[in-house]
Amino acid sequence: MSATALIRAGAPQGARPFERFLLSPDAWARLPAALRAEPSLALLALWAEPGLVHAAFLDEAAGGVLLASAPAEGGRYAALSPARPGAIRFERMIRDLWGLTAEGAVDLRPWLDHGRWPVAGPLSGQPAQLTGAEPPQPEFLPVEGEGVHQIPVGPIHAGVIEPGHFRFHIQGEIVVRLEERLGYKHKGTLSLMLGKSPRAAAVFPARLSGDSTVAHAWAFAAAAEAALGVAVPERATALRAVMGELERIHNHLNDWGFVCNDAAFAFPHARCGFLREQVLRACAAAFGHRLMMDCVLPGGVAPDIADGGAAAILAALAAVEAEIPALVKIYESHASLQDRVVGTGFLNPDFARAYAAGGFVGRGSGRRFDARMAPGYAPYDLLAPPVVVEAGGDVDARVRVRIAELRASIAMVRRLLGALPGGETLVALPAHGGEGSALVEGFRGECLAWLRLDDGGLIRGVFLRDPSWLQWPLLEAAIEGNIVADFPLCNKSFNCSYSGVDL
Amino acid sequence: MLWPRLARALIGKPLTDPAPPVPQDTVHALAERLAATARTRLGRSLAIREVDSGSCNGCELEVNALQNVAYDLERFGLRFVASPKHADVLLVTGPACRNMAEAMERALACTPEPRWVVAAGDCAVDGGVFKGSYAVHGGVGAVLPVDLLIPGCPPSPTQLLEGLLALLEAEARPPRKENRAGWIAPAGP
Numbered sequence: 188m189s190a191t192a193l194i195r196a197g198a199p200q201g202a203r204p205f206e207r208f209l210l211s212p213d214a215w216a217r218l219p220a221a222l223r224a225e226p227s228l229a230l231l232a233l234w235a236e237p238g239l240v241h242a243a244f245l246d247e248a249a250g251g252v253l254l255a256s257a258p259a260e261g262g263r264y265a266a267l268s269p270a271r272p273g274a275i276r277f278e279r280m281i282r283d284l285w286g287l288t289a290e291g292a293v294d295l296r297p298w299l300d301h302g303r304w305p306v307a308g309p310l311s312g313q314p315a316q317l318t319g320a321e322p323p324q325p326e327f328l329p330v331e332g333e334g335v336h337q338i339p340v341g342p343i344h345a346g347v348i349e350p351g352h353f354r355f356h357i358q359g360e361i362v363v364r365l366e367e368r369l370g371y372k373h374k375g376t377l378s379l380m381l382g383k384s385p386r387a388a389a390v391f392p393a394r395l396s397g398d399s400t401v402a403h404a405w406a407f408a409a410a411a412e413a414a415l416g417v418a419v420p421e422r423a424t425a426l427r428a429v430m431g432e433l434e435r436i437h438n439h440l441n442d443w444g445f446v447c448n449d450a451a452f453a454f455p456h457a458r459c460g461f462l463r464e465q466v467l468r469a470c471a472a473a474f475g476h477r478l479m480m481d482c483v484l485p486g487g488v489a490p491d492i493a494d495g496g497a498a499a500i501l502a503a504l505a506a507v508e509a510e511i512p513a514l515v516k517i518y519e520s521h522a523s524l525q526d527r528v529v530g531t532g533f534l535n536p537d538f539a540r541a542y543a544a545g546g547f548v549g550r551g552s553g554r555r556f557d558a559r560m561a562p563g564y565a566p567y568d569l570l571a572p573p574v575v576v577e578a579g580g581d582v583d584a585r586v587r588v589r590i591a592e593l594r595a596s597i598a599m600v601r602r603l604l605g606a607l608p609g610g611e612t613l614v615a616l617p618a619h620g621g622e623g624s625a626l627v628e629g630f631r632g633e634c635l636a637w638l639r640l641d642d643g644g645l646i647r648g649v650f651l652r653d654p655s656w657l658q659w660p661l662l663e664a665a666i667e668g669n670i671v672a673d674f675p676l677c678n679k680s681f682n683c684s685y686s687g688v689d690l
Numbered sequence: 691m692l693w694p695r696l697a698r699a700l701i702g703k704p705l706t707d708p709a710p711p712v713p714q715d716t717v718h719a720l721a722e723r724l725a726a727t728a729r730t731r732l733g734r735s736l737a738i739r740e741v742d743s744g745s746c747n748g749c750e751l752e753v754n755a756l757q758n759v760a761y762d763l764e765r766f767g768l769r770f771v772a773s774p775k776h777a778d779v780l781l782v783t784g785p786a787c788r789n790m791a792e793a794m795e796r797a798l799a800c801t802p803e804p805r806w807v808v809a810a811g812d813c814a815v816d817g818g819v820f821k822g823s824y825a826v827h828g829g830v831g832a833v834l835p836v837d838l839l840i841p842g843c844p845p846s847p848t849q850l851l852e853g854l855l856a857l858l859e860a861e862a863r864p865p866r867k868e869n870r871a872g873w874i875a876p877a878g879p
């Protein structure tokens with residue numbers, strides 16, 4: 188039986204719009220083999236509830252999402268990591284948060300739990316109290332060979348960036364292996380959402396990863412609306428897309444500038460920074476917040492766009508658009524810069540596919556996937572943005588995807604603001620049970636939100652999956668064979684979120 | 691392509707905004723915290739080391755934006771440095787995550803005295819929305835001795851700049867007796 192058929196043979200649970208099928212532990216145990224035989228079924232996420240494990244898959248051919256669950260009898264379930272490498276970190280996370288163990292897993296070292304919390308299995312339903320034992324030393328994968336030495340970096344880094352530990356194994360100047368150790372920013376976000384109404388919990392997806400605040404808030408809101416069967420006003424849908432594209436624009440400008448800066452080429456960084464600042468000020472003028480945090484809510488959008496907001500946005504975007512050609516020319520015509528970005532940090536397209544990496548990481552390595560088009564959601568069915576794909580797989584390819592998307596996003600914001608529907612922007616939510624999920628394309632890839640509400644409309648189960656989950660492991664592959672000095676450049680071209688995966 | 695633009699920039703108007711006003715109450719309160727010797731040691735410039743103790747990265751975006759040409763930090767004598775060993779200020783963002791507490795303490799231990807510790811953002815002030823989680827101690831003050839709180843989620847670059855300028859002005863001025871808090875609040879005793 189194919190993996191898809193195996194999942195569909197489970198008991199449908201009434202989740203919307205993507206159905207979730209409950210499998211028996213036996214059927215789940217047959218999944219790894221079935222998945223190996225069906226490479227087009229990509230793993231999007233793996234998470235849990237007390238005693239129950241969930242997986243989200245993307246049918247790459249049809250563009251649909253499929254959810255599967257199984258009871259974890261005796262706290263154990265069959266690991267998917269032998270068939271899907273993207274599952275490895277999820278399985279480590281599930282053990283740390285829910286106390287469920289993946290049998291046959293590729294790697295079962297702790298991930299988020301560094302031995303510094305007062306509890307073990309905080310989401311397991313019966314967390315064990317711990318008494319301040321000395322935190323264990325982390326274990327890193329070994330490297331053998333002549334002259335190999337280690338460089339430990341972080342958790343605190345030299346720039347203004349998020350904390351995480353990088354363990355480099357080096358031979359001469361060449362990186363033999365990079366291993367990431369994250370989890371330093373674990374804030375217990377999911378635990379804080381339980382028992383709250385979707386409205387009250389919306390501050391957490393908005394703060395899962397500040398640079399993607401709109402995208403995560405949108406995904407969460409859409410999941411809650413699906414669970415409750417609520418349709419949002421047309422004006423809210425259009426404004427969400429305006430904000431989502433503005434978020435893409437300001438982040439892509441930021442990344443483009445920073446990649447150049449990490450190649451010690453300051454001019455584009457200065458210009459991108461200035462252009463981005465004008466965009467952020469326009470966002471503040473239009474929506475009352477520079478990053479548009481807490482503007483997308485379950486039920487719609489608040490506040491409505493301010494008077495003069497559209498004009499401010501259009502003026503800022505006109506300035507960006509006018510300068511892009513000159514910046515591209517500078518980017519392309521300086522050998523010292525091109526020498527750093529072309530061929531650096533090559534990500535093999537096979538790896539991008541195996542991990543189902545989204546965003547500029549996947550599209551920069553030839554993976555044609557953009558959640559705005561497939562599975563797709565309003566208003567992108569009308570806007571039909573181009574899916575920008577580059578084949579190069581290097582730092583340059585990831586930059587070029589961003590530049591092309593910048594242009595497309597500017598055009599879309601213009602179209603949206605030119606024909607904003609009238610009416611309300613926010614509707615009240617009923618309080619009843621339901622289950623929903625959503626996939627929203629943020630600037631760095633697709634953001635997945637899933638939630639289950641009890642009869643009183645309060646959150647009983649929730650998961651927020653940042654696209655970085657499937658991109659971070661690929662940075663380890665992309666840096667291999669590069670010189671240590673190119674790591675900042677590679678890292679910036681990936682720009683994965685630490686907070687987004689640390690939860 | 692680049693050279694003509696650079697040449698034009700030389701004779702063009704600067705893109706930089708004028709400096710924001712600094713809340714004087716905060717300046718006075720901060721000045722009281724500073725010994726006379728420390729004042730001369732710190733002088734009229736500050737080297738800042740940003741430490742993220744577990745933010746959502748929204749605060750980092752604004753700390754980075756503070757370094758763009760519109761704010762032009764260096765005109766005030768403010769600059770970001772790569773190591774706490776070179777820093778006069780630890781600018782800490784995010785709640786104090788338990789998994790970061792040891793790294794925060796080590797960063798402080800590496801920062802020579804006299805020094806300021808600034809907690810920037812609602813999370814750093816008191817844990818923000820993450821208050822009460824098993825995974826956080828609370829605000830930055832739960833782990834480090836904080837001198838100045840800059841609220842906001844995230845604080846805008848202008849708010850961050852106001853706070854940093856208050857530190858600079860405090861160094862330039864002998865202390866006054868009473869201690870009143872402005873909206874940028876010096877942290878408790």
Ligand code: SF4
Nearest residue numbers: 745746748811812813
């Ligand atoms: S204060 Fe706000 S922006 Fe800053 S880290 Fe906390 S949630 Fe993020």
